[in-house]
Amino acid sequence: MPFGTITSDDFANSQRIAEVSLNCPYASQVDAKLSPTQNAVSSSAGVSATTLDGLSMAATWVDNGSAVDFNSAREIALKKGDNVIRLGFRPQLNTRDSPAGEFSSQYTLKLTYR
Secondary structure, eight states: OOOOSOOGGGGGGOOEEEEEEEEESSOEEEEEEEEESSOEEEGGGTEEEOSSTTEEEEEEETTTOOBOOTTSOEEEEEOSEEEEEEEEEEEEESSSSOOOSOOOOOEEEEEEEO
16 A cells, blocks of 8 residues: 655544455454564554654554454454454654655554354
8 A cells, every 4th residue: 555755743643444354254253463574563552663763554444443463362252244354554754854765665464263
């Protein structure tokens, strides 16, 4: 998902939301685990590195606003029919100086059905 051009003033409002749509034949419980491709900066706070030095990405579960914990799975109840899992991603500075340039950040969402 593109972020476009952002400045240091934009960081508070620069969250983008990824939606994962699922259609379930019956209600079930899943364990959802998000893993970053880049190094985790703070695993329990859902912060990982990006490809741009000095810039990290913070991941949250949109439905409850909590930080993603890369060390553990979250239990999610899915209903029969259509479901959407929403994840928020917000760039965050690691340094006082704003880095410039393009960046990317990748994740894998693993769903384990119970």
